[in-house]
Amino acid sequence: MSADPTLLIRGASLLGERTADVLVADGRIAEVGDAGTLAAADETIEADGLVLLPGLVDLHTHLREPGREDAETVLTGSRAAAVGGYTAVLAMANTSPVTDTAEAAERVWDLGRQAGLVDVQPVGAVTKGLEGEELAELGLMARSRAGVRVFSDDGRCVADARVMRRALEYVKAFGGVVSQHAQEPTLAGPSACCHEGEWSGRLGLPGWPGVAEEVIVARDVMLARHTGSRVHVAHASTAGTVEVLRWAKAQAERDGTWSVTAEVTPHHLLLTTELVAGYDPTYKVNPPLRPDEDVEALREALADGTIDAVATDHAPHARHDKEHAFADAAFGMLGLETALGVVATVMVETGRMSWADVGRVMSTRPAAIAGLEGHGRPIAAGEPANLTLVDPAAAVTVDRDASVSLSRNNPWHGRSLSASVHTTLLRGHATVREGRLA
Ligand SMILES: [Zn+2]
Numbered sequence: 001m002s003a004d005p006t007l008l009i010r011g012a013s014l015l016g017e018r019t020a021d022v023l024v025a026d027g028r029i030a031e032v033g034d035a036g037t038l039a040a041a042d043e044t045i046e047a048d049g050l051v052l053l054p055g056l057v058d059l060h061t062h063l064r065e066p067g068r069e070d071a072e073t074v075l076t077g078s079r080a081a082a083v084g085g086y087t088a089v090l091a092m093a094n095t096s097p098v099t100d101t102a103e104a105a106e107r108v109w110d111l112g113r114q115a116g117l118v119d120v121q122p123v124g125a126v127t128k129g130l131e132g133e134e135l136a137e138l139g140l141m142a143r144s145r146a147g148v149r150v151f152s153d154d155g156r157c158v159a160d161a162r163v164m165r166r167a168l169e170y171v172k173a174f175g176g177v178v179s180q181h182a183q184e185p186t187l188a189g190p191s192a193c194c195h196e197g198e199w200s201g202r203l204g205l206p207g208w209p210g211v212a213e214e215v216i217v218a219r220d221v222m223l224a225r226h227t228g229s230r231v232h233v234a235h236a237s238t239a240g241t242v243e244v245l246r247w248a249k250a251q252a253e254r255d256g257t258w259s260v261t262a263e264v265t266p267h268h269l270l271l272t273t274e275l276v277a278g279y280d281p282t283y284k285v286n287p288p289l290r291p292d293e294d295v296e297a298l299r300e301a302l303a304d305g306t307i308d309a310v311a312t313d314h315a316p317h318a319r320h321d322k323e324h325a326f327a328d329a330a331f332g333m334l335g336l337e338t339a340l341g342v343v344a345t346v347m348v349e350t351g352r353m354s355w356a357d358v359g360r361v362m363s364t365r366p367a368a369i370a371g372l373e374g375h376g377r378p379i380a381a382g383e384p385a386n387l388t389l390v391d392p393a394a395a396v397t398v399d400r401d402a403s404v405s406l407s408r409n410n411p412w413h414g415r416s417l418s419a420s421v422h423t424t425l426l427r428g429h430a431t432v433r434e435g436r437l438a
Contacts, residue, residue: 004428005042011035012047012389014379016355022052024385027427031381047389050422053359055087055386057366057375059179059263060154060234060311061336063089063120065111067096072316072406074111074120079404080314080336082117082431085388085421088367088375089118089336093125094155100125100136102144109146117431121372124148126167126178130156135166142174149371152179154234155286157216159185164220168229175371177230177261180220182241183287188212193327195273195288203276205327208288210238217241221248224258232369233262235313237287239297245306261369263311264298266342267333267411271295275411281322281329282411285315302361303352309366312339316407334410337403340388341396341417348392349418355392363388374427389423394435396420404437 007024014020014032021038023031031038063077072080074091081089091108093099099108105122112120124141128134130153141148151171158164158180167178183192188208194200196207217233221244224231236242241262248260273291275283283289301307315332322329343362347353353361367376377383395418400410424432431438 007428008038008041008044009047009052009389010044012050012052014052015359016051022379024425024428027385029379029381029383029385032379045389045423049391049393051355051390051392052379053355053388053390054363054376054379055388055424055426056085056340056362057370057372058086058089058312058314058336059309059366059370061089061091061314062094062316062332063091064095064316066107068318070406071318074108075115076404076406077314077316077336078112078115078117078120079437082424083404083421083437084336084338085340085390085424086118086336087386087388087424087426088121088372090121090123090150090370092154093123093152094130098125098129099123100128102137102140105141105146105148106144118426119372119375121370122146122148123179124151126151126153126158127163132156132158132160132163135163135170138167138170138176139173142176149176150179151176152181152234154179154181157181157183157185161219161223165223165227168223168227168231172227172229177232177369179232179234180216181234182213182216182220184212184215187215191327193284193288193331194276195290197273197291199273199276203279205276210240210290210294213238213287214240214244217244221260224260225251225255228257230259233260235265235268235287235311236262236298236307237268237290238294242297242301242306245301249306261308263309264302264307265311265313266335266339268298269295269302269346270342271411276326279326281324281326282333282409284326284329284331285333286331299346299352303347303357308361308369310339310343310361311366312336316405317409318407322409332409334403334405334407337405338398338412338417340390340421341419342412344392344419345417385425385428387425388421390419391422392419394420
């Protein structure tokens with residue numbers, strides 16, 4: 001006897017490749033059969049023309065709870081994630097208080113399970129209070145109920161090489177990974193807010209040169225190699241970083257004892273630095289929007305696997321933090337609800353990536369990097385039914401006021417994006433149906 005109603009997804013294109021019927025029962029994929037061959041279930045989704053992907057996984061989400069529940073909560077961020085096709089998100093540690101203890105990590109984990117829309121997996125801070133000095137309780141967080149595997153001081157760079165080395169050594173014991181916000185602070189300090197170049201000069205904004213990212217990425221891959229550990233590069237934003245990654249990945253593959261992985265955000269794949277010309281703080285983000293040549297290098301690196309994953313860096317902000325003069329406004333943009341549409345527009349519509357590639361960079365690889373079991377799995381019988389059904393033909397014009405996030409700092413407002421999320425299933429339960437929260 002089946003506890004839950006059964007669900008048949010009829011005639012979906014699995015990863016954009018073969019058309020099949022998928023039967024979901026008791027939270028799992030019960031059967032995958034040729035299109036039109038599986039018998040009716042309690043409920044049927046007619047998925048003709050839709051693409052079925054493993055549920056999306058975001059390595060980089062700011063949920064703001066605890067501390068800034070006026071900008072986002074675990075519940076509202078989970079809603080945005082589900083609408084965006086996500087079944088798991090990694091919640092960054094720069095909350096108030098910081099997620100730097102086992103208790104704090106368990107609290108975030110519990111809030112995620114209470115919301116029940118996506119698996120919220122806490123990221124642990126690398127250093128206490130994100131101060132960059134003393135290591136946080138990495139082992140205790142790893143052994144906690146939350147099972148933390150990804151550690152990051154994101155928002156800040158672990159600038160001290162000795163601290164970074166120790167963190168890399170420490171996380172090896174439990175298969176953890178350090179996700180680095182690469183920003184060398186003497187080259188790009190806290191006020192740096194615009195790509196250093198033509199526009200920072202014209203607008204009189206403090207410059208954030210690409211080399212401030214590249215020197216940290218170069219240093220960290222050497223430290224990962226030295227310690228035999230795993231480093232992950234958060235929000236890669238420059239062509240120089242891509243060059244370092246290409247070299248480092250070749251070394252790591254040859255050595256077989258360490259690894260480097262990297263993510264790129266949707267905004268760094270499509271938006272460019274001249275958008276700051278109007279001093280609109282919506283376009284203020286860290287790292288900053290870069291010139292065309294960087295954007296092109298990031299697209300190429302994502303397509304060829306040098307960059308492993310797309311991660312949103314979803315960074316909600318209350319109006320009173322964002323609506324300031326450019327130099328004083330908070331850094332960050334919304335991203336969860338629009339990521340798939342941006343990737344479809346930039347990479348799939350243009351023929352640079354297939355839907356199977358999208359499944360790799362938005363689900364399989366991020367789940368593997370984060371060590372999330374049950375996500376990013378093949379669409380096959382016996383696997384957990386964490387699935388996203390995409391309508392590749394449904395272009396949408398983004399309306400920031402239609403967002404389920406609490407915040408409105410949406411750089412995609414008014415833009416047309418190709419493809420949209422039709423249905424999201426978390427362990428067989430629809431969190432989103434026909435593009436809306438179920
Ligand atoms: Zn960051």
